[in-house]
Amino acid sequence: MRIHGFHQLYQHRLALSTRPFAARGAKIERCPYCRVETRVCLCQYQPNIETQIAVLLLVSDNEVFKPSNTGRLIADTVKETYVYQWSRTEPSADMLALLSHPDYFPVLVFPAETPEDEARTINPGSLPSEGRKPLLIFLDGSWREAKRILRKSPYLAALPMISIHPQTLSEYVMRKSDNEQHLATAEVAALVFESVGESIGAQTLHYWFEAFKESYMMGKSRCAHNVERPALQRYLSLGAHSLNDVA
DSSP states (O other), X not given: OOOXXXXXXXXXXXXXXXXXXXXXXXXXXXXXXXXXXXXXXXXXXXXXXXXXXXXXXXXXXXXGGOTTOOHHHHHHHOSSEEEEEOOSSSOOHHHHHHHTOTTEEEEEXXXXXXXXXXXXXXOGGGSOSSSSEEEEEEEESOHHHHHHHHHTOGGGTTSOEEOOOOSXXXXXXXXXOSSTTOOOHHHHHHHHHHHTTOHHXXXXXXXXXXXXXHHHHHTSTTSOOOTTOHHHHHHHTXXXXXXXXXX
């Protein structure tokens, strides 16, 4: 299994914590990497594909501790994923350097809500195809947290934006937003990957999200489930993984 930036941030924050994070389902014995119940651990099935994009996940304060988080699924899928803890007053110097690096074309993924947002919105098909690698930036947290990150991060203000307004309701059943059009981070990413021409990455992430959702719900004692795990079987049928030992 490939250890990536989300895993590393989780372990770092865990080491700094002075008390346990009391998420729902805290009594369930979970894998420290895929965060589903250990008996249905997904780590050996982690995606193993190549993409022509990079991703930057800017994670809100406690999001890294939430077992239901789906940002980690993006890091599972896109090998060049950078993960940073958001800070209003002390943004990571490495992150700021990455945003200004000449090898990358950073693009913020967020719904345009104001005339200023609309003015910097670009067509996903206009991303550079050579020279500079697209660096897709996702704000990983609740809708309220993501809006705060956007509002309080001046280094994001001038970046071009890809605005996604999905036509279908979210399938995310572990956590619900007040607005059903607000998708899980992984759902948004799959839509964006498709829009920028990363069809294999989009399909892989979509089915990996479905497999995660299925396995996560199996850890809830009151939730009826199919022991044959059809969502996992659909994902495996893609052949986008390689069986690896769990770390």
